[in-house]
Structure formats: C-alpha cells, structure tokens
Amino acid sequence: LISDPQQMDSIPLGEELGVVHLIELENSDHPLKVTIKDEMGIIMENTGNNLTFLISGTNQSTWVEITSVEFSAPNAYRVLVHSNSGDDYLELHDLWGGGYIHEDDSEGDRIFFTVGASVNMQLEWNLSENVEIVGYRTHTGSGEVVELNFTNEQTLTIQTPEATSRFDEYEFNIWVRTNGSTGTWEIKRTVMNQGDSACAHDCPRFLDPTGFPVEALTLANQSLVIEGHLDQNDTADVYAIHIPEASWSIHRLIASSDSEDVKMQIQYWNNSGEQLSLIDVEDGKGTIGINVTGGYHLIRLEQDSMEQTTPYLITLQSINLTTEEDLPLSEIEFIDRWKEFTPFYIGIGILMLLPMGYVVWSLRSTRIASEVQIHERKRLVRLRKRLTQLVLEDASDQDISSALEMLEQVHWRAIEAEMGSAALSHHTESVTLKVWRIDGDSLIVGIHVEDIKWELAALRFEAIEGPSWNITQVTPKALFDGDEIFLDTLEAGATRFIQLCLEGDAELLDLHLSGLVDGKPLAAVPAKALLMENNS
Known part of the structure; x- marks a missing residue:
C-alpha cells in the first residue's frame, strides 16, 4: 500500500x-x-x-x-x-512444462522423454522472443538419430516408426536456447493413440523365430492377462509365449478374448529341432485352445471391425497335460556296462545279418508304413482337411500358400499313402506327377523330383478335342500364360504343390511337364487324360 x-x-x-x-x-x-x-x-x-x-x-x-x-x-x-535457478532439464509428461533461461546460459534448457514404437503424438510450445528450439529422436537399441523439424507453427505431429520388438523405445531430447537475453518457454506433449500393456507402447505385427527367446512372455501354470488396442494403422499384434517346460511335455494353451471384434490365432511351433518350425495353428474368436509342447509359441491378434480403435483384453492360460507315459526314462535307472557284452554283441550281430536279406525282401511292401510316423499321418490328415476347406471357402492366397508350404514339408510317400486317390497319376524314375480335384475347376498338382533336378520346368494343360484351357489363378503366385505355368527349377528330392483354377469347356485335359534334366530336354506326359466335368 x-x-x-x-x-x-x-x-x-x-x-x-x-x-x-x-x-x-x-x-x-x-x-x-x-x-x-x-x-x-x-x-x-x-x-x-x-x-x-x-x-x-x-x-x-x-x-x-x-x-x-x-x-x-x-x-x-x-x-x-x-x-x-533449477530448470536446466525437465522430463516431460502429458502436461505443460516450462522454465526460464538466463541470459548467460549458453547451453539452454533440456527437455527429454521416452516413448515406444508406433506412437502418434503432438508437441505444442510457446517461446518468448529470441528463444530457439531444436530436438532429436534417438532409437535406444540401434542409436540411430533423427532431427526433429520444428517450425513456426508452434505445433509438431510426430509418428515413431513401426514396432519390430515389444521393447522398441525412442528417446527425445529437446533444447531451448537464447542469444544473450533472458527468455521463457513452455512445452506440452500429447500422445494421441493408445498402446499395449505388454510392450513399450505398441507390439510388433510380425516376429522372426530367432527373436522368440528375447520377446517371449513367460506362461507357466497360471493365467496371463494382456491389454491392448488395435486400430486402422495397427491392425495386428503378435506375442511370443514361453512355456518353461521340457520339449516333450504336453500342455493345453488356451486364449480367451473379451472382444468379438478381435480374431485370435495360436501358432504351435516345434521346439525339439535345431531351429523352430511351425507345426499347426488354431484360429477363432472368444475362446480357442490347442495342445502344444513346452517351449516357444506365438499368439497373433487381428482387428476384425471397421472401428477406428478396438480395445482388447486377452487371458492366456497353460494347463499341463503331461502323463507318466509321456515322461522320458531317467538316465539314473541305467548302468553303462556295454563293454562287458562286446563279444555277445558281435555274435548276435553276425546271426542277425544272415536273415537280413530275407527280412528286407519280405517287408518291402510295408516300407512306406515304417517310414511314416504316426504324428506325421495325423498332421497330413489335418493339412488335407484344412486345404480343402480353404479352397472351398475361397480363402486368401496367403492362407492357401501357407497350407501348401506345410504340405510340401511332409514326406512324399506319406502324401501318396494318405492324400487319397489322385484323379491323375504319372510316375517315372525321375519324377512323380499327381493331380487331385478339389471342386469343379479347382485342381491341386503335386510334383516330386527324384535324384536329378529339373531346370526351366513348365507345366502345360492341353485340351483334347475342344477349346483350349486357360489358367485363371495360381497359388502360390507363379508366372503363367494361357494354359502354361512356368515353374523354374525343381531341385532333386524336392516336392512342389500348386493350387490352380482353369477356365474352359473341353471334356478332357492332358498334362505336360517339360524341362531340362541333366542338360537334356525331357517331358513327362501321363498315359491317360483327365476327365473334366461341370466346368464353366
């Protein structure tokens, strides 16, 4: 006063x-x-x-x-x-933050924060006269640095790159400085999209099997709850799951979702080989489950609605189904005394070799059955049913290609024994050719090469006494022209499966497989033609 x-x-x-x-x-x-x-x-x-x-x-x-x-x-x-006097640096959150710059402070003030991948956010700022702003984004894993493009608009929209790991993070460092004068500043960060609870922000939509051990969430005999969000720019999330048990143990892996707008897929991976490989998948909504072994497996979630944002809450559960019959024999039950029986083994070996020729001759008709394991037959039956269903339902090329690739991994002799009677078969010393009709003009062609590879291979579908056939669709994608498909090189011992659709009115169809074998032209033509009925 x-x-x-x-x-x-x-x-x-x-x-x-x-x-x-x-x-x-x-x-x-x-x-x-x-x-x-x-x-x-x-x-x-x-x-x-x-x-x-x-x-x-x-x-x-x-x-x-x-x-x-x-x-x-x-x-x-x-x-x-x-x-x-204490605002040389500030960790920024989703609020306004500000400070003052001394006229003798040549370094200025630093604002920093860390966010995950696939973050959509906006920066807003207000600066007094003679205050300038610069900033950089650094990927914490690789150290890659990108400069931020600040303008005079006082706002900046930032989108961090798509996630390749659930641990992907980006550190932002922003400096405000003056040129020898006192200044003030304030800045705000606003994150505009929602993230996933098990990841730094967003989870990746694809994972390479080599990354499973680092990315995996551990799931023992208890429940694991995952919250997340999908939107128009983030249509899929993938989670690697680790069941910390032996690879011979059996578990029921169950996934339950609270959203009918989210499709779930459980991928069962083989953990007993040198490398992880896909064995089976289970798709659905609500609640799905599949029997798996201990080790690493995959959960994939996809948006199945037109909503801009779809929240989900997934509950994962693992139930141990291992029985005493599944347990391996314990090594402590055995004593290694084989050296004491060396003379006996030699004698028995000689006796066993004498009738071996007769045994091999008498069992030649059952050789296929001995080579095909029980689990491989079951797998083949599932693949056959799944492939037929995909073709009949006009599924995507990607799904059909995936099923055909899994079929190619099955032993060829098991395929001949379990796939059912082929509509057309042709067998020589160098190649076996089989054709199965799925529905109408949809065919599946199987080619198995024996000891010598075929180069510049091509498969032609020739009409007999009528208009020529035209190929309208090939899965997996391959180069085709009219009635001919170009297969390139068929390696020795390899198996190739192709699903295709034909268009034409001829009643009979001839197949011609041609190529270079050991540098010489060779063709494989079945002795009889394929009868085509009810084609459009």
Whole structure:
C-alpha cells in the first residue's frame, strides 16, 4: 500500500548468479512506477497498473523500487516475484512444462522423454522472443538419430516408426536456447493413440523365430492377462509365449478374448529341432485352445471391425497335460556296462545279418508304413482337411500358400499313402506327377523330383478335342500364360504343390511337364487324360 506521496517500497532480489527473476505488478488502484536496480544503476523501469519484468540475476545486489506516479489517494497493489535457478532439464509428461533461461546460459534448457514404437503424438510450445528450439529422436537399441523439424507453427505431429520388438523405445531430447537475453518457454506433449500393456507402447505385427527367446512372455501354470488396442494403422499384434517346460511335455494353451471384434490365432511351433518350425495353428474368436509342447509359441491378434480403435483384453492360460507315459526314462535307472557284452554283441550281430536279406525282401511292401510316423499321418490328415476347406471357402492366397508350404514339408510317400486317390497319376524314375480335384475347376498338382533336378520346368494343360484351357489363378503366385505355368527349377528330392483354377469347356485335359534334366530336354506326359466335368 502506497499511503504517502514520498513513500518508496523496496523488494530485495538477492545477488545470486544464474537466477532468473519474474516480477509481476497486478491491478494497482492507480499507476505505479516500478524500477529494477542493481549496484551499477537502473536495469529496467516502467509505469502502469499491470506490469511484467523478466531479468537475469548477476553477482550484484538487485532490488525492486515501487513509487507513485501522481499521488491522489492511498494506492493498493500486489507484486509477485518468482526467482528460478533449477530448470536446466525437465522430463516431460502429458502436461505443460516450462522454465526460464538466463541470459548467460549458453547451453539452454533440456527437455527429454521416452516413448515406444508406433506412437502418434503432438508437441505444442510457446517461446518468448529470441528463444530457439531444436530436438532429436534417438532409437535406444540401434542409436540411430533423427532431427526433429520444428517450425513456426508452434505445433509438431510426430509418428515413431513401426514396432519390430515389444521393447522398441525412442528417446527425445529437446533444447531451448537464447542469444544473450533472458527468455521463457513452455512445452506440452500429447500422445494421441493408445498402446499395449505388454510392450513399450505398441507390439510388433510380425516376429522372426530367432527373436522368440528375447520377446517371449513367460506362461507357466497360471493365467496371463494382456491389454491392448488395435486400430486402422495397427491392425495386428503378435506375442511370443514361453512355456518353461521340457520339449516333450504336453500342455493345453488356451486364449480367451473379451472382444468379438478381435480374431485370435495360436501358432504351435516345434521346439525339439535345431531351429523352430511351425507345426499347426488354431484360429477363432472368444475362446480357442490347442495342445502344444513346452517351449516357444506365438499368439497373433487381428482387428476384425471397421472401428477406428478396438480395445482388447486377452487371458492366456497353460494347463499341463503331461502323463507318466509321456515322461522320458531317467538316465539314473541305467548302468553303462556295454563293454562287458562286446563279444555277445558281435555274435548276435553276425546271426542277425544272415536273415537280413530275407527280412528286407519280405517287408518291402510295408516300407512306406515304417517310414511314416504316426504324428506325421495325423498332421497330413489335418493339412488335407484344412486345404480343402480353404479352397472351398475361397480363402486368401496367403492362407492357401501357407497350407501348401506345410504340405510340401511332409514326406512324399506319406502324401501318396494318405492324400487319397489322385484323379491323375504319372510316375517315372525321375519324377512323380499327381493331380487331385478339389471342386469343379479347382485342381491341386503335386510334383516330386527324384535324384536329378529339373531346370526351366513348365507345366502345360492341353485340351483334347475342344477349346483350349486357360489358367485363371495360381497359388502360390507363379508366372503363367494361357494354359502354361512356368515353374523354374525343381531341385532333386524336392516336392512342389500348386493350387490352380482353369477356365474352359473341353471334356478332357492332358498334362505336360517339360524341362531340362541333366542338360537334356525331357517331358513327362501321363498315359491317360483327365476327365473334366461341370466346368464353366
């Protein structure tokens, strides 16, 4: 309160070096004169009812003087003084943050924060005069640095790259600096899309099997709950799951979803070989399950709606189904004494070799059955049913290609024994050719090469006594022209499966497989033609 024309109020600011002072005069009854001084003289001075001053402190004593301009009555006023020296760096969250820059601070203030992959966010900022802003994004894994493009618009939309790992993170470092003057700044970060609970922000849509051990979530005999979101830019999430049991143990892996707008897929992977390989898949909504062994497996979630954002809550559970029959024999039950029986083994070996020729001859008709394991037959039956269903339902090329690739991994003799009677078969010393009709004009062609590879191989479908056949679709994708498909090289011992659709009216169809075998032209033509009925 200024109650006397000669009255002068003084407010000390101290003499600490590096401090920034913000002085605000608020709503005085009459205009006041505010002067800021140090030992060298006047630093700033102004007159008014509402005034703001921003100054940098020095190592000299500094103070504020307040006097009347024209005294006519007691003058009430309010002065706010904020002195700051501790905002050299700030970790930014989804709120406004701000600070002051001293005129002698050449480095400025640093703002930093870390977010995950596939983050869509917006930065907003307000800067006083002579304050500039620069920033960089750094991938914490690879160290790759990208400069941020700040403009005069005072807003910047940022999209971090798509996730390749659930641990992908990006560190943002932003600096605000002045050119020898005192400044103020404020900045806000707003994340505009929602993330997944098991990942730094968004989970990847694809995982290479070599990354399963690092990416996997551990699932023992308990439940694991995962929350996440899918949207138009993030249509799939993939989770690697590790069941910490032996590869011979049997478990029921169950996935339950609270959303009917999310499709789930459990992928059963073989963990007993040198490399992980896909064995079987189970698709569905709501609740699905599949029997798996201990080790690494995969859960894939896909958006199945037109909504912009689809939240999901997935509950995973593993139930141990291992029985005593599944347990391997313990090594401690055996004593290694084979050396004591060496003479006996030699004698038995000689006796066993004598009738071997007869045994091999008598069992030649059952050789196929001995080579095909029980689990391989079951797998083949599942593949046959799945492939037929995919073709009849007009599934995507990717799904049909995946089923054909899995069929190619099955032993060829097992395929001949279990796939059912082929509509057309042809067998020579160098190649076996079989054709199965699925429905109408849809065919599956199986080619198995024996000891010598075929180069520049091509498969032709020739009409007999009628208009020529035209190929309309080939899965997996291959180069075709009219009635001919180009197969390139068929390696020795390899098996190739092709699903195709034909268009034509001829009743009979001849197949011609041609190529170079050991550098010489060779053709394989079945002795009889394929009868085509009810074709459009």
